[in-house]
Amino acid sequence: MFEIDKASEQYGVLRGKQTGYISVSGEPKWGKSSIGALFWLEDILFTTPEVYQKIFEPLGIKYRKVLGYGNQKPLKTIVQLIPQGVSKSKLLLKKEHL
Numbered sequence: 520m521f522e523i524d525k526a527s528e529q530y531g532v533l534r535g536k537q538t539g540y541i542s543v544s545g546e547p548k549w550g551k552s553s554i555g556a557l558f559w560l561e562d563i564l565f566t567t568p569e570v571y572q573k574i575f576e577p578l579g580i581k582y583r584k585v586l587g588y589g590n591q592k593p594l595k596t597i598v599q600l601i602p603q604g605v606s607k608s609k610l611l612l613k614k615e616h617l
Contacts, residue, residue, distance in 0.1 A: 537563075542588040546596045564600045571598050577613075579603075 541560065549555075553570045556563060566575070571582055581601040584593040 540584055540586045541599055542586045542591065543594070543597070544588045546594055549596070563602075565597050566600060567596055568598055571600070575600060 541557075541563070543557070547555070547565075549567060554564060554566045556565065565585065571580075575582070580603055582598040583601060585597045585599055586592060587594055
């Protein structure tokens with residue numbers, strides 16, 4: 520799932536590259552939220568497919584499937600947002616995305 524470039528005994532993984540899909544135990548219970556993170560992967564964001572299509576897809580942000588831990592089949596209510604790097608200019612949003 521991850522290729523580790525640099526690690527520390529004190530801080531754990533410092534730098535790495537995701538090489539596969541993330542697996543979770545089952546469909547999340549989103550409640551009122553529709554964007555979130557996993558406590559062991561704090562810098563990776565997840566969302567529902569509906570929010571992705573409405574907000575992130577029009578901005579050109581890509582996604583990865585999230586797999587069920589036991590059967591390795593894609594889950595239906597969660598996708599992983601792929602980091603796009605740091606923007607070199609201000610992000611201009613359309614009114615309907617605010």
